[in-house]
Amino acid sequence: MTQVLDVAATAAALPWVPLAEAIARVAQDPQVRVPTRLVMPLDGGGHLFAMPAADARVAITKLITLTPANAGTGHPTIQGDVVVFDVPTGARLAVLDGPTVTARRTAAVSLCALRHLAPGLAGPLLVVGAGVQGRAHLEALSTGLGLNEVWVASARAASADALVRHAQGLGLTARRVDDLARAAANAAVIVTATPAQAVVLHGPLRPDAVVVAVGAYTPHMQELDPALCRWIATHGQIVLDTRDADHEAGDVLQAGLPVSDYPHLGTVLAQPAPQKGGPLLFKSCGWGGWDLAAAQLVVSAL
DSSP, rough: OOOEEHHHHHHSSHHHHHHHHHHHHHOOOOTTTTOOOOOOOOOOOOEEEEEEEEOSSSSOOOOHHHHHGTTTTTTTSSSEEEEEEEEOOEEEEEEEEEHHHHHHHHHHHHHHHHHHHTOOOOEEEEOOOOSHHHHHHHHHHHHHHHEEEEEEEEHHHHHHHHHHHHHTTTTTTEEEEEEEHHHHHHEEEEEEEOOSSSSSSSSOOTOOOOEEEEEETTTTOOOOHHHHHHHHHSSEEESSSSSGGGTTOHHHHHHOOOOOGGGGGHHHHTSOOOOSSEEEEEEOOOOOHHHHHHHHHHHHHO
C-alpha cells in the first residue's frame, strides 16, 4: 500500500545527519542514474520541474512547480510531490511532500559537504535569506556541525526576526544583523539562500571563510560578487555539488571562472579530507540524485 507522507511526516522521515549520510552514499554510487531535469516555463514566470532518478532498488520522479510570484501572497512558491517506486516490482511505495524534500535534501547536501571539507567549524554562522532554505540550512548546520551562534540577514526585517526566534527556540544564540558587510567580514560560515535576483555578498571575508551558495541554480542567477568568486578561486577552493553545475552555477559562470575544472561532491568525498587552507565556496545547484537519497532513507524505514 502506498504511503502518503504530509509535510510533517516527510520532515520527520528525513533527519539531518542520516540524510547527509545517504547523500554521501548516492554521490559515490555508480549505479545511480539521473537524466537531465526537464524545466518547462509557465505563463506568469513560473516553471514546472520534472526530475527522475533511480538506482537498482528505488526509482523516483520529483514533479514540482516553482512560482516566484507567490512570494508574499500566502501561497507557497514551491509545490508538488516526490513519487517513489520499487524497481524490481514497479510498485509505487510512497508519495512525499516535494517542497519538504527539496528543502531538507538541499541543506543536507551542504551539511554533507562541510562535514568533509571543513570539519571542526566553530561559527558563527551567517544566514543570508530568511526563507525556506535559510531555515533549513540553519537547522541542518546547527544540528550536524554543532554551530550554536547564528546571525540572520534578510531584505525583510520581519522575516529575519522570525528566523531568529526559531533559532532561539532551538536553543541557539541568534540575532538579526542589519550591516551585512560587517557581519560577513566576521562570520566563519556564510549561507546565501536568496532569490538570487541580485548580488548580496561582496566581501571582504575572513581568510578561512566557508561560503555555501544555494540561491542561484541557473546560469543567469547570481548571489555572489564575481570578484569574490575569483578571490576564493585564487586563495582557496571551489567545490560544486555535481557536474550538472558546470552549466548551472551562475555565480561561478558569471565570474568567468573555468567551472568544469573544479571538483564536485562525489569526487571530494572519495578522497581524504583536504588539508588546503584558505576560503571555501561550495556551490550547490540541485540534482535529482539528492531527491533519490531522501527517498532511499524513507523507504528504508517503511
